[in-house]
Amino acid sequence: MTENTIERVATSTLLDWYEQMAVIRGTEKAAHDLFLRGLVKGTTHLAAGHEAVAVGTSAALRPDDYVFATYRGHHHAIARGATPEGCLAELMQKATGVCKAKGGSMHLTQADHGMLGSYAIVGAHLPMANGAAWSAKLRGTTQVAVAFFGDGATNIGAFHEALNLAAVWKLPVIFVCENNRYMEYTPIASVTSVPNPAADRAAANGMPGVLVDGNDVVAVHDTMSVAVERARSDNGPTVVEALTYRHFGHSRTDPATYRPPEEVEEWMARDPLTVARQRLLDFGASREVVDAADARAAEVVASASRAAQDAPAADPAQAFTDVWADGGAAWRT
Amino acid sequence: MADLTSVQMTTYRDAVADGIARELRRDPTVVCIGEDIGKAGGVFKTTVGLFEEFGAGRVWDTPISEQAIMGAAMGAAMTGMRPVAEIMFSDFLACCWDYLANEIPKARYMTGGQLTVPLVVRTANGGGLGFGAQHSQSVENWALTVPGLKIAAPSTPSDVVGLMASAIRSDDPVVFFEHKGLFASKGEAAPPGHVVPLGEARVAREGSDVTVVALAATVPLALAAAAELEGDGISLEVIDLRCLVPLDMATVFGSLSKSSRLIVVEENPYQGGWGATVVSIVADEGFEMLDAPIRRVASENVPLPFADALEQRVIPTVDKLVEAVRRLMSY
Ligand SMILES: Cc1ncc(C[n+]2csc(CCOP(=O)(O)OP(=O)(O)O)c2C)c(N)n1
Numbered sequence: 001m002t003e004n005t006i007e008r009v010a011t012s013t014l015l016d017w018y019e020q021m022a023v024i025r026g027t028e029k030a031a032h033d034l035f036l037r038g039l040v041k042g043t044t045h046l047a048a049g050h051e052a053v054a055v056g057t058s059a060a061l062r063p064d065d066y067v068f069a070t071y072r073g074h075h076h077a078i079a080r081g082a083t084p085e086g087c088l089a090e091l092m093q094k095a096t097g098v099c100k101a102k103g104g105s106m107h108l109t110q111a112d113h114g115m116l117g118s119y120a121i122v123g124a125h126l127p128m129a130n131g132a133a134w135s136a137k138l139r140g141t142t143q144v145a146v147a148f149f150g151d152g153a154t155n156i157g158a159f160h161e162a163l164n165l166a167a168v169w170k171l172p173v174i175f176v177c178e179n180n181r182y183m184e185y186t187p188i189a190s191v192t193s194v195p196n197p198a199a200d201r202a203a204a205n206g207m208p209g210v211l212v213d214g215n216d217v218v219a220v221h222d223t224m225s226v227a228v229e230r231a232r233s234d235n236g237p238t239v240v241e242a243l244t245y246r247h248f249g250h251s252r253t254d255p256a257t258y259r260p261p262e263e264v265e266e267w268m269a270r271d272p273l274t275v276a277r278q279r280l281l282d283f284g285a286s287r288e289v290v291d292a293a294d295a296r297a298a299e300v301v302a303s304a305s306r307a308a309q310d311a312p313a314a315d316p317a318q319a320f321t322d323v324w325a326d327g328g329a330a331w332r333t
Numbered sequence: 334m335a336d337l338t339s340v341q342m343t344t345y346r347d348a349v350a351d352g353i354a355r356e357l358r359r360d361p362t363v364v365c366i367g368e369d370i371g372k373a374g375g376v377f378k379t380t381v382g383l384f385e386e387f388g389a390g391r392v393w394d395t396p397i398s399e400q401a402i403m404g405a406a407m408g409a410a411m412t413g414m415r416p417v418a419e420i421m422f423s424d425f426l427a428c429c430w431d432y433l434a435n436e437i438p439k440a441r442y443m444t445g446g447q448l449t450v451p452l453v454v455r456t457a458n459g460g461g462l463g464f465g466a467q468h469s470q471s472v473e474n475w476a477l478t479v480p481g482l483k484i485a486a487p488s489t490p491s492d493v494v495g496l497m498a499s500a501i502r503s504d505d506p507v508v509f510f511e512h513k514g515l516f517a518s519k520g521e522a523a524p525p526g527h528v529v530p531l532g533e534a535r536v537a538r539e540g541s542d543v544t545v546v547a548l549a550a551t552v553p554l555a556l557a558a559a560a561e562l563e564g565d566g567i568s569l570e571v572i573d574l575r576c577l578v579p580l581d582m583a584t585v586f587g588s589l590s591k592s593s594r595l596i597v598v599e600e601n602p603y604q605g606g607w608g609a610t611v612v613s614i615v616a617d618e619g620f621e622m623l624d625a626p627i628r629r630v631a632s633e634n635v636p637l638p639f640a641d642a643l644e645q646r647v648i649p650t651v652d653k654l655v656e657a658v659r660r661l662m663s664y
């Protein structure tokens with residue numbers, strides 16, 4: 001593999017990020033296919049289109065850093081070390097799911113990799129990320145915490161409470177908004193007082209607010225590296241607003257007809273995988289090398305899907321475990 | 334009989350600070366967070382001395398941001414700390430209810446046991462002080478509606494210390510209701526190393542005719558009623574539940590097997606109050622033990638009024654309990 005010395009990132013590194021994004025994309029595609037076959041129930045909020053935010057951020061983090069995600073969190077779970085098999089098994093209600101089939105698509109978690117949960121109450125996890133950052137500070141570990149959230153979360157109280165406290169306590173936390181221009185169905189611009197819903201609120205809380213192309217994994221990595229370094233060296237929090245777009249509707253039942261076709265077309269052309277692939281070719285990587293990465297990703301996903309399908313279903317007895325730290329659910333004597 | 338001169342007395346209020354201080358001393362991961370809890374010592378003076386002894390690194394003043402407080406406690410709890418968060422008045426739990434309803438009690442379960450949230454949420458609860466509708470509620474029943482929370486509500490200074498120790502050491506989240514009406518009350522100070530396990534009720538007074546199940550401020554109320562009724566030859570057994578989760582029904586059933594009569598006295602409203610859960614369990618599992626209908630003495634189903642006379646009309650009082658007992662005895 002040739003190293004491109006002009007760019008900040010080595011071709012081999014970018015190829016690795018590309019492959020990670022391809023695995024995430026493929027895993028969500030598999031989830032969709034399994035749904036069509038009746039093997040995945042409930043809802044999913046696909047992150048297709050957002051992969052660069054997850055992979056670019058993860059590449060800027062240490063393995064022991066913390067991340068908190070939303071119900072649209074498949075990409076963050078996988079980017080932080082949850083296996084495609086564990087995630088698909090979770091969606092398929094299997095005993096081997098990452099959350100033993102008690103969480104489902106909206107709550108993917110991989111705590112042993114610092115991925116401390118996916119939360120489905122808009123904005124609730126921003127204060128939690130503060131808590132993890134506060135804890136790191138108290139324990140003197142130089143860990144940082146990242147909260148990923150949607151543009152819609154910038155208008156809920158917890159967002160504003162979290163930013164203020166993070167600034168006051170100078171916490172090592174980064175607030176990463178995945179601005180995909182829509183809440184469920186309503187454009188964020190139609191209900192928000194400022195043009196950049198996250199970044200424009202940073203100044204009011206005494207911290208930098210940065211816009212970044214959320215479909216460019218290298219740009220995300222570079223921007224996050226600065227914010228992470230700032231947090232790690234005890235200089236306080238940052239708001240990063242990554243501009244991105246979801247390829248599908250809000251959730252499974254949403255055909256997303258409210259989006260203008262030109263807008264969809266424009267953003268689909270800027271698919272983060274297309275952008276990364278083009279950059280790899282620009283770096284001088286051969287088409288074969290990139291195709292081989294696609295093939296490896298496809299194989300990882302295919303075998304994950306097979307394994308998840310073959311895994312045993314969740315045992316109903318598991319409904320009564322994991323309420324309390326003793327493993328059980330007893331609430332009275 | 335203990336030698337009374339050698340028994341040290343303390344207030345419920347001071348016991349709160351004492352209970353927290355003991356845990357701050359023994360475990361460096363314990364950390365306090367809340368509004369005005371530092372130098373100010375808390376609006377109820379329940380954290381007096383903590384800032385002085387442990388410093389700003391262990392006792393953290395916050396902005397008026399109940400969600401930020403709860404979220405910070407939760408995030409810190411899942412990453413190796415044992416936060417003790419104060420929500421000044423329990424009424425304000427409504428401002429961060431998401432954390433008690435959706436986040437804290439579900440984090441472990443919905444991640445299949447991956448997360449642990451060993452935190453305590455302390456809050457000043459209850460009426461009787463003329464604070465009006467938004468600062469007087471007894472909301473322990475709110476917490477009881479959510480599986481996944483442990484709930485403690487002590488009635489004496491030594492139980493404050495003993496239950497605080499268990500709550501802070503617990504790997505499960507605990508909501509700790511401190512009753513405003515009890516802060517000035519006095520009782521025996523807790524001995525060194527005092528620990529009261531969560532989920533063990535206490536027989537506050539032995540008796541034979543009626544079992545009265547009480548919690549927090551209704552315990553002294555029930556004891557006063559028992560003293561009054563003693564003159565009429567009616568003997569009350571008063572049970573201080575001390576916790577709503579885990580709920581010690583074994584002690585309640587043990588008492589009922591003697592008395593065959595049950596009254597629950599609770600300060601939260603009759604509608605949805607914790608007594609309804611207690612009596613439904615007795616109806617389900619102990620119907621044959623009963624010789625009389627079950628009675629509940631609870632707050633009326635109205636917001637809490639300001640004026641003393643009106644407030645007393647709404648919340649449980651000694652007179653109301655005495656009256657309920659008399660009627661039950663003549664059943
Ligand atoms: C407090 C709260 N209000 C409303 C909802 C319902 N809801 C779920 S997702 C969503 C839209 C969120 O939009 P955004 O933050 O932009 O995230 P995106 O889905 O675009 O990633 C809404 C309104 C919720 N889950 N929580």
Ligand SMILES: [Mg+2]
Pocket residue numbers: 150151152178179180181182183
């Ligand atoms: Mg959005």
